[in-house]
Amino acid sequence: MRPVVARIARLCDDIGPLLAADGQDTVAAVRAGLSEPLRLAVVGRVKAGKSTLVNALVKRRIAPTAVGECTRTVTWYRYGAPERAEVELRDGSRRDLPWRGGRLPDSLGVPAEQVARVVVYLQAAALRDQTVIDTPGLATLTSANEAATRAEVFGAGAAPDDAEQVSRYAAGQAEALLFVFREAERKDEIEFLTQFRAATGEIGASAVNAVGVLSQSDQFTGTDPFEVADGRAAQLAAARAADVSAVVAASGLLAQAARTGRLGEGEARLLAGIADVPESLLRLRRTRPLPGTDPAELDRLFGLLGVHGVHQGRHRSARGAHELVQWLESVSGVAKVEDLVRRSLLSRAHALKAMRALRVLTDAANRTGLDTGAALGLIEQARLDPALHPVRELRALRHLVAEAPVSPLRAELERVSADTTDQVRVGLPASATPDDVATAARRCAAAAQEQAAFAPMPAEAEAGRVLARSYQLIAQRARP
Structure with missing residues (x-):
């Protein structure tokens, strides 16, 4: 068990007896969650492509994409x-x-108001390191559906005097967020990100625990819609720097088609057969059917790939389905999404869990404490423990990104706070000896202290101080 997680586990053991029964339930849920993968909530507006993206990430066409009972539940x-x-x-x-067939049913068999969540167990490699939470969406068909999303992500909606709901929601909250934008951000999306930042306390939705995806990039206009989408994603990232670390452009639809086994040689032959048909005639296919093609099959193909996927994919199908699938995988941008999640979220999963645990335990102590002062004292002792220094690193990173996003300290703090080796943290190769690491760490600590002393902004000064302490701890680990 990582030191940061072990310290939180010990805090749970110590604080439990100081809380009432419902608080102890919260502590038990927090402790159990420490050994689980990172909980990543996929959030966005209705029809933003959340479930399609989830299908692509788990490489199964299991999440329903048409409106139904399952799309209205977490x-x-x-x-x-x-x-x-x-x-x-x-x-x-x-x-x-x-x-049946590895798909969720259209009906859950119970009234929606009785459902807390649906849980699906899959032997999907992507789920070894993360639990993916697919949410009903913002601006959804009913206020109850949207409330389910908000409650699952940050506990909104529970009545203040409903201790059971507060406890359950606290235990079920997400630890990280993948926010799915469709085109341009809307008012309800901004409000949600603001609420998530407030609900997650001192981390907030930022470079620490939230990333964004422009999920329908194949639908942008222009000769190359993905080039247009890349520019829009960069604009969104700059505009929401306080809420998400980065936004990447992708197409969940094309990624789903590439990864879920729905494209075979028959589809490739159909695409290759229309390779020379002018795009203008393809657009008129419903009013002027193309000779030699089955209109129903062509419509199904457009449903699988969208307009851009069909128009461009037909020129990459002559060699069969393998070539087509490879092109779809490459152009979809899903690998960029996975890389962003891995670098920005999974690389610091243990510290994210610790940060969330501190917040939930603090809330439980204030709400259910039999000896609130003693419980809060234990939490404060834990915060000061060197084992929880990764939490301080994340907090410093959050403030730095919000106040000085182009600071040269940002990349350094991101590297040091990631779940990697001490050799990498101090910029040395894997072959570096403990003496080499200790020497480099002391040199880096001195440089960080100097940067803190002359930093032009408070966030940079704090980042320098935190980095200095990080390097000091690395030196101690290298030469105890």
Whole structure:
């Protein structure tokens, strides 16, 4: 167990007896979550392409994309065997769901108001390091559906005097956020990001625990819609620097087509057969059917790939489905999404869990403490423990990105706060000896202290101080 996680586990053991029964339930849930993968919530507006992107990430066409009961509930995708699905009811009970062809059913078999969440267990490699939480969406068809998203992500919606709901929501909150933008940000999206920043306390949604995806990049106009989308993603990232670390352009639709086994040689032959058809005639296919093609099959192909996927994919299908799938995988940008999640979120998963745990435990102490002062004192002791210094690194990074996003200290703090080796943290190769690491760490600490002393902004000064302490701890680990 990592030191940062072990310290939080010890805090849970110490603080539990100081809380009332519902607070102890919260502590137990926090402790159990320490050994689980990072909880990543996928959030965005209705029809933003959240479920399509989830399908691409888990490489299964399992998340429903058409409006139905399952799209109006929160769904957790966990790693597990045997593969199965179950519905968790608000009374705490669970029911198995029909599992036909590896797809969720259209109906859950119980009234929606009784459903807390759907849990799906898959043997998908992507779920070994993260639990993906697919949410109903913002500006959804009913206020209850949107409330489910807000409650699952940051506990909004529970009545202040409903201790059971507060406890359950606190235990189920996401630790990181993948925000799916469709085109341009809307008012409800801005409000949600602001609420997430407030709900996650001293970290906030920032370079620490939130990233963005422009998910329907294939639908932008222009000769190369992805080039246009890349520019728009950069604009969104700059505009929302306080809320997300970066925004990448991708197409969930093309990624889903590439990764879920829905494209075979038949589809490749159909695409290759229309390679020479002018785009103008393809657009008129419903009023002027193309000779030698099945209109229904062509419509299905457009449904799978979209306009851009068909228009460009037909020129990459002559050699069969393999060539087509490779092109779709490359152009979809899904690898950029995975890389962003890995670099920005999974690389600091343990510290994110610790930060969230401190917030939830503090709330529990204030709400249910039998000896609130003693409980808060234990939390403060934990915060000062060197084992939890990674939490201070994340806090410093959050402030630095918000106040001085182009600071030269940003890349250094991102490197030091990532879950990597001490050799990498001090800029040395893997072959570096402990003496080499200690010497380099002391040199870096001195440089960071100097930067802190002459920093033009408070956030940079704090980043310098935190970095100096980080390097001092690295030197101590190298030569105890």
